[in-house]
Amino acid sequence: MSLLEAHALSRSFGSTKALVDLSLAVDPGEIVALMGANGAGKSTFVKILSGVLAADSGSVAFKGRAYAPQTPAEASAAGIVTVHQSTDLVGIPGLTVGDALLLNRFVDRSQPFFVSRGRVRREAQAMLREAGFDLPVDRDFAELSAADRQLVAIARALANRAELLILDEPTASLSASESRRLYATLLDLKRRGIAILYISHRTADLAALADRVAVLRGGRVVETFTRPVDFDKAIETMIGRPLASARPDARQAEGAPVFELADARLLPSSEPFGLSLHRGEVVAITGVLGAGKSRLLSALFGAGRLAGGTMRLDGAPYAPQTPAEAIAAGVAMAGEDRHRSSLMPAGWPGETIAETISLPHLSRWYPAGFIRPRREREKAEAAIRRLGIRAAGPTASVWTLSGGNQQKVVLGRWEAEPGRLLLLDEPFQGVDVGARHDIITAIRSRTDRATLIATSDPEEAIEVADRVLVMDHHTISESNAR
Template identity: 70%
Template sequence: MPLLHIENITRSFGSTRALAGADFSMERGEIVALMGANGAGKSTLVKILSGVLPADGGMVSLDGRAFAPRSPAEAARAGVVTVHQSTDLVGAAGLTVADALLLNRFADRSTPFFVSRAGIRRAAQAMLDAAGFSLPLDRDFGDLASADRQLVAIARALANRADLLILDEPTASLSGEESRRLFDILLRLRQKGLAILYISHRTADLEAIADRALVMRGGRVVGTFSRPIDFSSAIETMIGRRLDAARPDARPATGPVIFEMHNARLLPTGAPFDLSLHEGEVVAVTGVLGAGKSRLLQAIFGVAALAGGQMFLDGRPYRPKRPAGAIAAGVAMAAEDRHRSSLMPPAWPGNSLSATISLPHLAKWYPHGFLVGGRERREAEQAITRLGIKAAGPLASVWSLSGGNQQKAVIARWEAEPSRLLLLDEPFQGVDVGARHDIIRAIRARSDRATLIATSDPEEAYEVADRILVIDRHVLRPAADGAALSSAIQGISA
């Protein structure tokens, strides 16, 4: 008898059918990869299994019993624990890491009303030790980077006694070393009989741990691939077409220089470096977690200050003190965590696709304060066509879109107005192969600006960029084509 059995599950949102009769089973002690393009139904299926949404039809059984949880807490009590891609609900500013680790226990009525700080730290440290992670227990959760927030979420999930663990893009913000530690933990848990449903767009992750892969398209499971997994065939099944050559033809930097950094230092103790970006050029910066990728983009966008050196935009001195000054000068940026930095909260007005695109341009588009919805709708309609955004229409809530389509909306925001320099921090995080191709095509279609992309995935850098730079200890270094580039990429991936 399988641990989990799903038969003919359906779920619709208005006229949109997210699940159209999905079927599959999982055994104990098995790691199953769930693959699919954004909008294929993966997130909806996970929400049904984790108690966030009910199914419209079909049947789910867990260990031979009907399973239809009405909340994540009920799902967890039944033995199904989910770690979502977004970590916004894992903790909040003002809580320590130890507090965030023990939030579930604080909500348990069996927990004593009075608990000591020392007792909280001991319990939290035991959770981290069991997971194999190292985190500063007394640090404010609000100050943690995305990777550390993800570690808190995973450690807390592993502390639950679960039969089925669902992981949604768990390594999207983790370094190579942290990912390997997580894989070791998951393989040990598998040996103990835990079933793991693993959702990721990174084939390297799936190759490392998956026993088999299920491919979803159009709300159904359309392919099953056993180990050793033929990922080329799996991806072609996922997107419904053959893969094009991944590496674009690198374009020579023949256009005028748009942006320069001279003797720049990101940290007071860091070595100086130079950077030049040409019109029409796409440059990727890659490196290990914490190497300085985000810091570089933040310094250019006016979020963080340079520790030294000069910047020039179109030959003129450029030193923004805040993002508004950067935007006014023609510099745009999509930050790493779109949920925290680019999207209005679900309960707030202005969370539609059209409002998401227009948000930073309101003062320019409506200088007298009178909003006219026509322009917003036109821009959204053009973005839907240009980027292939799968949405019910311009007024659809951006939170109803899949992760890849949300990211397309963020990119469309900065496509709506001309810019001289576009900064993209981890633009493919949680984005499937098909959506990534659409985004890359849109990025490379523009010849009137320079684009600087920060990515922790060398494969993504290789796929999108005309030129690749490696950042190490907050210092930029060129990575030439051929052997030098291969060596740099292997060094980052190791």
């Protein structure tokens, strides 16, 4: 009998179907990985198992009994505990490791009101021994490494008699050595009969740990792979078509690079890497949240700093101190959160399509300081035609547009002027399939510049890029030159 059996789970949010008849079983002592693009249903499934959400239909059985927790506390009491990527809720500065381990008991009204420091130490040490971990119980939680914080969370879960651990991107903030240490811990828990539901975008994690990989697409499990996993096939299953057809015709880099990055370090402790981009080339960097993608783009745009390394633009040294310097050099960037980084607030001057496009170009377009609305309007009309922006006209507020059309306006801002390098951070966030196709077509049609895209979605990277790079722990760890 399986430890966990989910049968035909469905869950909708308005007209959006997050889960559609999802079925999955997990056996005792088995590590099952969930693999799927953003929006495939992984988080919704985990929230149902964790007691955060209820399913609209379907059923879950745990240890042969009906299981429908109303809260995470009920899920934990039943034997299912979720360890999240962020350990912010596991402990805080000022608490010791022992305090963090016993935090649940401190808020349990059945426990004594006064607890001695000696008792905290003894009970915490017993919890760590039972989990098989060696951690200093008197150390401040804030001083622990990311890997040790994960161990504290796992030890606390095991102390609650967890029989199924759900781990959500547990290695996202870990170094390579810390990840290997966590692998050893999880494999030991597997040998002890603990079941693990493991969520990760990292194929290295899945190859090292998973007995089975369940691929989610469109809210359901579409296929399950057993060891050894064919990850090319799994990715094809995840995106719903062959990799070759998903990718555009890759263009070969020719001539001298337009941009070069050598011996770059994003953090003093991270591994150095290099990067070169050619005119007309689209390169995507993918990886989990926190891998360093946004940090890299910010440094290239003058909004952040590298911890080491050198940059060259068309063969000349390039080291912008501000975004204005980057723009003057022909480097442009559309940030991850367009509402905060690219759009003026509703009701403010500059909220129209024409004004949004012209904003970073004002000093060059109007050096005398007198804005010519006709020129603004003409540039906006050209962007509307080229990108297929659905709007009443150039003077329409960007806040009346859909997310996809807003993103087209942001891209139109940098289409309005020639450039050397375009940086796009999560450009398809909140963009529907049709708008995404239009944006990809526009990106790939420009051959006068290089484009570097950061995305946490492998499907997006494959769809848009000539080359796909993988960033892991603040360094580029893999390359798919295609």
